[in-house]
Amino acid sequence: xxxxxxxxxxxxxxxxxxxxxxxxxxxxxxxxxxxxxxxxxxxxxxxxxxxxxxxxxxxxxxxxxxxxxxxxxxxxxxxxxxxxxxxxxxxxxxxxxxxxxxxxxxxxxxxxxxxxxxxxxxxxxxxxxxxxxxxxx
Numbered sequence: 001x002x003x004x005x006x007x008x009x010x011x012x013x014x015x016x017x018x019x020x021x022x023x024x025x026x027x028x029x030x031x032x033x034x035x036x037x038x039x040x041x042x043x044x045x046x047x048x049x050x051x052x053x054x055x056x057x058x059x060x061x062x063x064x065x066x067x068x069x070x071x072x073x074x075x076x077x078x079x080x081x082x083x084x085x086x087x088x089x090x091x092x093x094x095x096x097x098x099x100x101x102x103x104x105x106x107x108x109x110x111x112x113x114x115x116x117x118x119x120x121x122x123x124x125x126x127x128x129x130x131x132x133x134x135x136x137x
Contacts, residue, residue, distance in 0.1 A: 018126045021126055022075035032062075032068060033065045036061040071086055086123040091116075100112055
């Protein structure tokens, strides 16, 4: 009979919710990349746009996409750090989705809200490894 772990031992992180959180953060990252590309496309074909403002906005959107990509990668390991930024980001998306709904863009608003809630759920369900602060690293 294999030895049993002690009763107070925390279970190892389960990969299921972590993989879901990684995939959903990846989807959000790709959505931001597409939005930045569309923003730059509008600069190329649009008239009367302030080029500096558009480029700087696109760079900021790209920075967010890179950050979400790093979150997706972080969820694939067994680290603790991806949970807090994922929860904060997706909590911030909830009023964004509500605003999009109020603006009459129902499909996009529900998509943002659904993606944010699904990612929040996966992030909160994902087990993170316990950290023992009493032992030196």
